[in-house]
Amino acid sequence: MIAVNQVSRIYRRGADEVHALEGVNLQIPDGTFAALMGPSGSGKSTLLNLIAGLDQPSSGDIAVNGQNLRGLSEDQLAAWRAAHVGFVFQFYNLIPVLSAAENVEIPLLLTRLSKADRRQHVETALSIVGLTERKNHRPNQLSGGEQQRVAIARAIVVDPQLLVADEPTGDLDAKNADDILTLLRQLKNEFRKTVVMVTHDPRAERYVDQIFHLDKGILVNGTP
Amino acid sequence: MSTWTLIRRNLGRNRTRTILTTLAIAFSIFLVCAVMTLPSVRDSILAHSSNGRRLVVHHKYGIAYGNLPVAYAQRVRNITHVVGLNHLTWFGGIYTEAKDFFPSYAVDSDTVGETLGEYQFNPTELDLFQKTRNGALVGIRTMQKFGWKIGDEVTLRNSVWFDISLTFKLVGTIPDVNPVSSTLFLFQRRYFEEALRPYENLGSTGWISQMVVMIDAPENLSTVSAAIDEQFRNSPQPTLTETEFAFTASYLSAFDGIIQVIMLVGFLVVAAIILIAANTAAMSVRERINEVATLKTIGFRRRTIFSLLVSEALLIASLGGLLGAVPAYFILNAGKSSWSPFLGPLSLFLMPVSVMIQGVFIALFVGILAGVIPSRNAARLNVASALRQIT
Numbered sequence: 001m002i003a004v005n006q007v008s009r010i011y012r013r014g015a016d017e018v019h020a021l022e023g024v025n026l027q028i029p030d031g032t033f034a035a036l037m038g039p040s041g042s043g044k045s046t047l048l049n050l051i052a053g054l055d056q057p058s059s060g061d062i063a064v065n066g067q068n069l070r071g072l073s074e075d076q077l078a079a080w081r082a083a084h085v086g087f088v089f090q091f092y093n094l095i096p097v098l099s100a101a102e103n104v105e106i107p108l109l110l111t112r113l114s115k116a117d118r119r120q121h122v123e124t125a126l127s128i129v130g131l132t133e134r135k136n137h138r139p140n141q142l143s144g145g146e147q148q149r150v151a152i153a154r155a156i157v158v159d160p161q162l163l164v165a166d167e168p169t170g171d172l173d174a175k176n177a178d179d180i181l182t183l184l185r186q187l188k189n190e191f192r193k194t195v196v197m198v199t200h201d202p203r204a205e206r207y208v209d210q211i212f213h214l215d216k217g218i219l220v221n222g223t224p
Numbered sequence: 225m226s227t228w229t230l231i232r233r234n235l236g237r238n239r240t241r242t243i244l245t246t247l248a249i250a251f252s253i254f255l256v257c258a259v260m261t262l263p264s265v266r267d268s269i270l271a272h273s274s275n276g277r278r279l280v281v282h283h284k285y286g287i288a289y290g291n292l293p294v295a296y297a298q299r300v301r302n303i304t305h306v307v308g309l310n311h312l313t314w315f316g317g318i319y320t321e322a323k324d325f326f327p328s329y330a331v332d333s334d335t336v337g338e339t340l341g342e343y344q345f346n347p348t349e350l351d352l353f354q355k356t357r358n359g360a361l362v363g364i365r366t367m368q369k370f371g372w373k374i375g376d377e378v379t380l381r382n383s384v385w386f387d388i389s390l391t392f393k394l395v396g397t398i399p400d401v402n403p404v405s406s407t408l409f410l411f412q413r414r415y416f417e418e419a420l421r422p423y424e425n426l427g428s429t430g431w432i433s434q435m436v437v438m439i440d441a442p443e444n445l446s447t448v449s450a451a452i453d454e455q456f457r458n459s460p461q462p463t464l465t466e467t468e469f470a471f472t473a474s475y476l477s478a479f480d481g482i483i484q485v486i487m488l489v490g491f492l493v494v495a496a497i498i499l500i501a502a503n504t505a506a507m508s509v510r511e512r513i514n515e516v517a518t519l520k521t522i523g524f525r526r527r528t529i530f531s532l533l534v535s536e537a538l539l540i541a542s543l544g545g546l547l548g549a550v551p552a553y554f555i556l557n558a559g560k561s562s563w564s565p566f567l568g569p570l571s572l573f574l575m576p577v578s579v580m581i582q583g584v585f586i587a588l589f590v591g592i593l594a595g596v597i598p599s600r601n602a603a604r605l606n607v608a609s610a611l612r613q614i615t
Contacts, residue, residue: 045611054521055608075525082523089611093518097233102225107522109227118225154522166611 002028002051002162002194007060009046009217020046021217023060028210030065030161033188033195035204038214044198045166047214051196052085052164053077065161082110086155088184090167092147094139100150101126101135107158125153129183145176152183156193163187165197169204181207227528231535238508242540245504249544249587252497257552257583259490261575262483265403266476268574270469272402276442278339279449280471281435284462287314291431292461297332300437303451308438310339313416313431317380317390317409319370326366328380328409329433330416333359339436343405349374349396358415360392363406367397380409386428388419403574437465494586501594505537509598516602517610530603537595538588545587553580 009021021043028034036044049055050062053069054077062069067080086107094103101122108118126132129149139147148168155163165184169177185207187193197204205211213220235242281300283290297311310332317328333354337345345353345361353359362372372378374394381389392411400406420428439448449465456463466474509516516529556575 046608049608049611052521054611078520078523078525080523081521087518087521089518091514093514095230095233095515095518097237098225098230102229105225106519109225110523 001030001063001065002026002196003061003063004047004051005061005063007047007050007057007062009043009050009055010058019217021050021057021214024214024217024219026212026219028194028196030194031188031192032210033185033208034197034210034212035208036196036198036212036214037200037204038220041216042214043217044214046217048164048166048196048198052087052162053081082107083158084160084162086152086158086160086163088148088151088155088163088165088168090170092139092144092151092171094147094150094154096139099136099138100131100142100146100153103139103150104135104153104157107154111158121157122153125157126150128156128187129153143176144172145179148172148176148180149183152180152187156187156191161194163193163195165195165199167198167200169199169201174203177201177203227532231532231539234508234512234536235539241504241508245501246540246544246547248500249497249541249590250547252493253545253548253583253587254552255493255548256490256586257549257575257579258556259486260579260582261556262486264576264579265574266479266483268576269403269476270472272404276445277439278468279437279439279445279452279465280468281437281452281463281465282433282471284453284464287433290461291433292435292463294430294432296456296461296463297432297435299455300435300452303448303455305439305441305444305448306437307440308335308339309435310335311413311432311435313413314384314433315380315390315409315411315416316382316384318382319378319380324369326363326369326407326409327404328382328411330413331410333412333414336361336410339438340405342401344399344401346396352395353410353412356393356395357412358390358392359395360409360411361396361398362394362410363398363408364400365406366409367394385420386423386426390415390419436468494590498590498593501537501541501590502597505533505595506598508536509533509602513602513605513610516605517607520605520607521611526603530599533599533602534592534595537599538591541587541591541594542584545584545590548587549580549583552583553577 004024004026007021007024008019011018011020024043024047036047038044046055050057050069051064053064053072057070060070064084067084069077069080072080095106098106104122104125105118108121111118113121122135123132126135129152131146131149131153134142134146139150142150163184168184169180172180181204184195184197188195197208281292281296283292291313294311297309300306301309313330315328315330318324337350349361353361360378367373370378372394374396376394377391378394379389379391381387390411398405398408398410417429437448437452439445445467449467452465453463519529553575
């Protein structure tokens, strides 16, 4: 369960303050596919970063599966993310000098798994996303949809409970976007992942269980 | 896959930049090794001039100022505690061009063996030298430089003594026991005097540049030194007697200014290379900010990111250091170098292993300095801010 309790996030720009989030309250049960939607500057990505442990709220609390993220040090947050969170970015953010399999293996370098075990995890992750036969290709040899699937494989290779995705279909055509959303839905259904996604894509409504609308840093409404 | 794979692949990302940076470091380390060899050559020459029982006697105001009468030699031999003496006269011979310089002296062939015993003259060759009017004993480095062999006849001309040219027969070599002895050209004083006889009325004969005096025990150095200088204190050619070490140090001190300038240039080169390498490291990190943000997002900690990036800089630097220092050692020690008019004996580039090792460590220092700031900045990157920039 993700519990966001009266969370605010204020950024300081010189003498000015930017209220990116104001008093946000929401809950996302385990195994839910949730979408954060709203216009640009509404605070969607800020809220996603807070849930993912990439940032700290200015006030309020965020708890993910009982772990209160407020007050954790940078190293503690990094360790928590490495074990519990998988990330999917809009522009994939694969390392161009590594193959698909090597990109997927990166999070496993932070574990104590042996080389053989790491290889096994990578094979499993790539087979889930259907890219086993492309494992030795570099990102510039893959299509946009394939690169995003490699990114998803990288996100799930440590078997995290939580997947966060920031505009995962933003750089894809309609067909590939549907494929990615289908894959994320599959991860939620078959592997009981909790998926939180920021999106502008109206197609997402067909795939998600919950939608939270934000505007100017305020949670406008949320659908169960 | 390992972090080493990541480091290696990142260096191969822009091969041209990596190769050029490595070569820039290599060339600068080569230069720095050559520069750092100068003080070590000076120290080596000084170390080999520390014979505890030998004094050098020359004109009080310096060798370049004037010569001493050869008659002084017998008077010095008669001083208590003096057990041996050789006199040397600078010839300044040139074989091909003035820049191919080596020290040439007319010596007393009868006593050169006993006063310069550590030169390890071959007894048979020394005997032949004493019996051959135009015989010459030549340092092994000078022999190799000109491709001479024992038995060859060589003609040296000079511009010091009335432009006379002398032809010598090479009868022996002086082994490579120290930087100076391995370049010497020694010949008979008698032969030299004969050549100067036509100019006798100009006062050309009967002069020596310096005397090398062997005494019986080190504790008598100051006593004998004072006795020699007192004997000639009021003569037209007063003397200054020094230990061999003091004489050599005084001679080499003339090059201190040049050494300092050269060293300064060398270290300015290192500073320039640090800036170039730092700029390269900064560019490389800047281009990969999104990847650094991704790694941090996944859970890589600051120190891990820092280590990865600094390792790249260190790898380039160590490769450049090895490519510069190791060839410098072999090239500069190839044995063909000799004295130069500009640097004297300091141009005898004999690079010790310690300088090669220092060169590699300087390269590592360059790598650390160049890589630490961009790596630290990248490691401290605020992930949320960085993600806002790249999405």
